[in-house]
Amino acid sequence: MLVSNHARPTLEDVAARAGVSRATASRVLNASPRVSPEALEAVNAAVLALGYQPNRAARALVTRRTGAVAVLFSEPEPKIFDDPHFARLIRAGARALADVDVQMVLMLVHSPDDQARAHRFLAGGHVDGALMFAPHRNDELVSIVKKLPLPVVYAGKPWGSLRGMHLVDNDNEGGAVVATKHLKALGRKKIVHVSGPLDEMSAIDRLNGFKSALSLDDKGAAKLTEDGGFTREGGRKAMSVLLAKHPNLDAVFVASDLMAAGALETLHEAGKRVPQDVAVVGFDDHVAIAEHTTPPLTSVRQDSDEQVKHMVEHLMKLLRDETVKKKQQMLPTVLVRRESA
Amino acid sequence: MLVSNHARPTLEDVAARAGVSRATASRVLNASPRVSPEALEAVNAAVLALGYQPNRAARALVTRRTGAVAVLFSEPEPKIFDDPHFARLIRAGARALADVDVQMVLMLVHSPDDQARAHRFLAGGHVDGALMFAPHRNDELVSIVKKLPLPVVYAGKPWGSLRGMHLVDNDNEGGAVVATKHLKALGRKKIVHVSGPLDEMSAIDRLNGFKSALSLDDKGAAKLTEDGGFTREGGRKAMSVLLAKHPNLDAVFVASDLMAAGALETLHEAGKRVPQDVAVVGFDDHVAIAEHTTPPLTSVRQDSDEQVKHMVEHLMKLLRDETVKKKQQMLPTVLVRRESA
């Protein structure tokens, strides 16, 4: 028996060494029950001795499974990726997918070109499923992907009909209600809101929470709300607009920590003390921000790590053809009190 | 001829439709010269009509190429990933790899467990090559990967011998020299340095630039330098230490923008005006930071996008077995003047 000693061992080699057939060796590797204890042990020993690693391509060829999933970030404004939130999501995805031993193929989709490429790639069967981060309204990529026979789990609610879609969302509305009520409970009388861009569902949900906590109608809410675009700069500007409109405001619920950081700057410049004159609550509880503002920011925590972990678990179930009890999961949010409110 | 109308078309189908053999169709797809114009056209038409996409697994099986490369971030401190620099690198990698149509498999390596997993994965032949971001001293992963018969391109100099390694570095030392000389040219007399952690080559190179621009020996430099650990908080602290040691300092070269942001805070709190009392130069020119500090930060630009692009190009050459003229490339850095110096 001559074995080329430099090439990687194949299943054949393992089988030979264990004194069984390829088929049996394969069964051992795939944890099939129909295999005797002796065979199992022999094969395992051979695998170890040879340092055998299954050939992914060969396996993929026959199983029609790639062992890879795509992670898609659809975002027309590439600069948004300077947002630390993005890094956190990627990190969580990498970890969660590595834990279940599937390859993560990352795709950043900005332009129509990128969309076409993603389309080709996903349709080409190069991955078994996808995790989709596509927060914006009327995202072409969502429509494209919907038509594909590919299991997809969304982060948060994409725009449009949610029928049959699998997603894991944070309780944005609930968190916003808690945040707003907290301000009310503090005895604040004039509470305003810096919202995110209203082409994102999460921003809308947070706005809705604000409205419902204060029992406002659309018109009433519109007066008290200003769009800060989920950027720090936007938060600054929105805050000054609100200050101009409502000089007597004494509390503000800001729909993201990044914007809240901007809003705090504006408030300081306007000579308002936080929290004495104006109480501030953010959203995200992004530690790198919330703990380092002055004063430290009270914020609604949404656990992105947890969200991504759930997304991966959900997708894995879909890939195993298990029935999922709930297609759409909602993760709780909780208010973290610091000093700003 | 009955074709299951839901299954993905194979090369066989394409060949049949084009009236040629599988072999010829394959040659068309791989741009082989040995094919007649008619055949070429017929096959291309068939491909288009059928929406054919080559089966990656089958191709990988026979070519022993996966069409994927790993992107490894080795970093014992997971929190560092909140650094926007990380997001930028990932983004650049995703884009550059997508452009050459290879899959990016992202791996974040924090723990020894992760290292073992990465080792298995890379040794398992699941990728054709790797891009490695491993800035720290004595990184186990670097030693592991060195022993593998796998083409790897490093970002910056890893610790240890550089013999035979392929890498793309920024001119950290040169940039530091320019930055420091700029401060000198401004007439500053007492110039200090907030360095990065000295277990990273980039930090050392920047420190060396500072030393050489001021013709300092090790001892002299040690007095004027404080380690800020490449974090904002570290920058704050380092700055106050330096202020205490050298109350008369009138300029500081900070080895990263994030630390510079921290240093600026300290300076403001100490009542120093920037740039009148103390001139500040950062490093990275990370727009999201440098443009938003008060005052906007003068900084040394290193173009990470460019660096990653070069890394990918370099790796592609290695994969194509082309000879690379220079194994180790150095990218220029340039001083971007804003208001802080």
Added chain:
DNA sequence: CTCGGCGACTCAAAGGTTTTCATCGAGGAG
């Protein structure tokens, strides 16, 4: 007219795994 050469093409093997189907043997029931 024959032969050699050459370009375009086809045939078929190879690549490593999973999985169906058949086989084999042992043990239990009748």
Added chain:
DNA sequence: CTCCTCGATGAAAACCTTTGAGTCGCCGAG
């Protein structure tokens, strides 16, 4: 003792592509 059942195993097909070896037809030279 025979027949049946059932669990473990093996042989072989299938997955889809690339590629080296071989075929075919045509042209030009002799």
